[in-house]
Amino acid sequence: DADVTQTPRNRITKTGKRIMLECSQTKGHDRMYWYRQDPGLGLRLIYYSFDVKDINKGEISDGYSVSRQAQAKFSLSLESAIPNQTALYFCATREQGFTGELFFGEGSRLTVL
Amino acid sequence: AQTVTQSQPEMSVQEAETVTLSCTYDTSESDYYLFWYKQPPSRQMILVIRQEAYKQQNATENRFSVNFQKAAKSFSLKISDSQLGDAAMYFCAYRSMGGGADGLTFGKGTHLIIQP
Numbered sequence: 115d116a117d118v119t120q121t122p123r124n125r126i127t128k129t130g131k132r133i134m135l136e137c138s139q140t141k142g143h144d145r146m147y148w149y150r151q152d153p154g155l156g157l158r159l160i161y162y163s164f165d166v167k168d169i170n171k172g173e174i175s176d177g178y179s180v181s182r183q184a185q186a187k188f189s190l191s192l193e194s195a196i197p198n199q200t201a202l203y204f205c206a207t208r209e210q211g212f213t214g215e216l217f218f219g220e221g222s223r224l225t226v227l
Numbered sequence: 228a229q230t231v232t233q234s235q236p237e238m239s240v241q242e243a244e245t246v247t248l249s250c251t252y253d254t255s256e257s258d259y260y261l262f263w264y265k266q267p268p269s270r271q272m273i274l275v276i277r278q279e280a281y282k283q284q285n286a287t288e289n290r291f292s293v294n295f296q297k298a299a300k301s302f303s304l305k306i307s308d309s310q311l312g313d314a315a316m317y318f319c320a321y322r323s324m325g326g327g328a329d330g331l332t333f334g335k336g337t338h339l340i341i342q343p
Contacts, residue, residue, distance in 0.1 A: 147330050154236070156318060156333040164329070172330065204272065206330075213279070214260045214322040216331055218272035 117141045120205050120219035128227050133192045135222045137205030143217070144210050146188040148172075148180060151202040151221075160203075163188055164210075195226040229254045231321050233334035240309045241342045247294075248304045248337045250319030258324040261295070261302045262331065266316040275317070278302065306339075314341045 118139045127133055137146065148160040159172030161180040169180055177199060179191045192199055202223050206216040230253045240246035252261070263275040278286045278295050285293050290307045306313055316338050320331040 145329065149330075154335060156231075156335040157331075158333070159330045162329050170329070202270065206272075208330075213277060214324075214331070215262065215274055215277060216272075221270045221272075223270075 118205060118207055118217055118219040120203075120222045122222060123220065124223045126225045126227065127195055129196055131195050131226075133195050133224065135190045135203055135205075135224070137188045137190070137219055139186050139205075139207045139217075141207055141209070141217060142185075143207035144185060145208040146182065147206040147208070147216065148178075148188070148190045149204040149206060150174060151204060157204065160190065192224075195224075197226045200224060200226045229256075229259075229321050229323060229332050231319050231332050231334040233317075233319055233337050235337045236335070237338040237340065239340040239342060240306075242309055242311060244309055245305060245307045246309055246339065248306075248317050248319075248339065250302045250304070250334055252300050252302065252319075252321050254300065254321065254323070256323055260322040260324070261293075262320040262322070263291070263293070263302075263304045264318045264320060264333075265313075266318065266336075267312075267314070272318075276304065309341050311341050311343060313339060315339055 121136045147162045149157040151157045163169045163182045166182045205219040232251045259280045261278045265273045276288045294303045316336045318336045319334040
C-alpha cells in the first residue's frame with residue numbers, strides 16, 4: 115500500500131458542486147501539503163499544515179479550504195467548484211527537521227464541467 | 228519570494244546518450260535545498276536527486292548527477308546513458324531553510340523525450 119493515499123484518483127463534477135479530496139498517510143510525518151498541477155505551470159502550493167492546529171495558506175489558496183482531521187489526514191475542499199479548478203491535485207508529506215524532501219500521493223485528477 | 232526557472236519546456240535525446248536539463252533559481256538566502264523530481268506518465272512524483280546548498284560537492288545518484296553552481300544560482304541535471312524509462316516530466320524545486328512559506332517551490336517542468 116502507498117504511504118500517502120489520495121481519494122478519489124479521478125473525479126468529474128459540475129460547476130457549483132462541493133468537492134472534497136482526501137489524503138491519508140502512514141509515514142508518521144507531521145507536515146502535510148496540498149499542491150495543484152496545471153500543464154505548463156508546474157506545481158503550486160495551495161495549503162500546508164504543520165500539525166492539527168496549524169494550517170497555513172500557500173500561493174493559491176483562494177477558492178479552497180482544508181481540514182486537518184488528525185496527524186495522518188488532510189483534506190482539501192472546493193466549496194463551489196468552477197471550471198478553472200480543473201487540475202491534478204497532489205497531497206504530500208514531510209518530516210520536520212530533515213532534508214526537506216516531500217513524499218507525494220498519486221494525485222487526484224479533478225475535472226469541473 | 229523564491230522563483231525557479233526551467234528554460235527548456237521540452238528536450239529530446241537518443242537512447243544511451245547524455246542529456247542535461249537546466250534550472251536556475253532566484254534567492255537571497257545562503258542555506259537551502261534543491262531537488263529534481265521526475266513525473267512519468269503514471270503521474271507519480273518521484274525524487275531523483277537532492278542537493279544541500281552548503282555542500283560544494285555535486286550530488287550523484289547512479290546515472291543522474293547535478294552541476295550545482297551556487298554563485299550562478301544554477302542547478303542542472305545530467306542524465307547519462309539515457310533509457311526509455313527516463314521519459315518523463317522533470318521538475319526542479321527549491322526549499323528555503325529560513326522563514327516564510329513552507330514546502331517546495333517548483334519550476335514549470337521540462338518534458339524529456341527519449342528517442343529509441
